[in-house]
Amino acid sequence: MDEQDLSPYCAPLTEAVELIGRRWTGSVLRAVMAGRTRFSAIAGAIPGISDRLLSQRLKELEALGAVERNVTPSTPVAIEYTLTPMGESLIPVLLEIERWAVKWLVPAVDARTRRLRSSS
Amino acid sequence: MDEQDLSPYCAPLTEAVELIGRRWTGSVLRAVMAGRTRFSAIAGAIPGISDRLLSQRLKELEALGAVERNVTPSTPVAIEYTLTPMGESLIPVLLEIERWAVKWLVPAVDARTRRLRSSS
Numbered sequence: 113m114d115e116q117d118l119s120p121y122c123a124p125l126t127e128a129v130e131l132i133g134r135r136w137t138g139s140v141l142r143a144v145m146a147g148r149t150r151f152s153a154i155a156g157a158i159p160g161i162s163d164r165l166l167s168q169r170l171k172e173l174e175a176l177g178a179v180e181r182n183v184t185p186s187t188p189v190a191i192e193y194t195l196t197p198m199g200e201s202l203i204p205v206l207l208e209i210e211r212w213a214v215k216w217l218v219p220a221v222d223a224r225t226r227r228l229r230s231s232s
Numbered sequence: 233m234d235e236q237d238l239s240p241y242c243a244p245l246t247e248a249v250e251l252i253g254r255r256w257t258g259s260v261l262r263a264v265m266a267g268r269t270r271f272s273a274i275a276g277a278i279p280g281i282s283d284r285l286l287s288q289r290l291k292e293l294e295a296l297g298a299v300e301r302n303v304t305p306s307t308p309v310a311i312e313y314t315l316t317p318m319g320e321s322l323i324p325v326l327l328e329i330e331r332w333a334v335k336w337l338v339p340a341v342d343a344r345t346r347r348l349r350s351s352s
Binding site for chain 1 (some may be wrong): 238239240241244246247248249250251252254255257259262263264266267269273274277278279296297298318321322324325326327328329330332333334335336337338340341344350
């Protein structure tokens with residue numbers, strides 16, 4: 113890629129990266145895309161998230177149009193969250209971030225841990 | 233992709249997505265990858281960023297190992313920021329997020345604006 117062709121600022125990129133980078137949002141999307149559709153199943157998949165924050169993130173993703181809330185009028189009422197086409201289109205994006213993380217972040221964290229251990 | 237094959241939680245993904253999604257970080261990386269290497273050039277490329285926050289984000293990216301600070305001992309001293317191999321490897325990741333944003337976020341924002349205009 114020719115660096116000269118790239119504009120130095122892109123508002124949609126900034127908006128998108130900060131949107132999916134909001135605390136817990138990436139984890140919520142991953143849990144839903146892995147088939148955890150019930151609130152309790154999503155909550156159970158993400159270590160440390162509170163019900164209040166999960167509820168807030170799901171509402172934000174619903175308002176954005178990435179997640180759909182489906183209510184089945186059974187007894188008790190069954191509520192399921194699924195990805196919309198917009199949400200589905202985030203799957204390759206998140207997997208691309210994940211490949212980068214596994215290649216670059218995991219070794220960096222490992223190296224930091226080794227340095228801390230050897231200096232203590 | 234088989235959804236059953238995907239684990240519902242991935243710590244490196246969560247870390248990476250929240251790291252590059254931190255306010256301004258995506259914009260700073262984009263400006264540097266587009267060839268804005270001086271502090272003032274990076275600051276000039278990003279609407280609304282303060283010098284203090286740009287300085288903080290550059291330090292974080294340096295500590296992470298994604299950005300390198302190069303000092304040329306000229307008069308005045310020339311300081312340039314460049315991407316390390318780790319930082320370079322973020323380019324396709326950010327471009328993937330950007331493609332998603334242009335396809336899905338821009339139309340969503342446009343539709344919202346039209347709805348607000350027609351209801352006012």
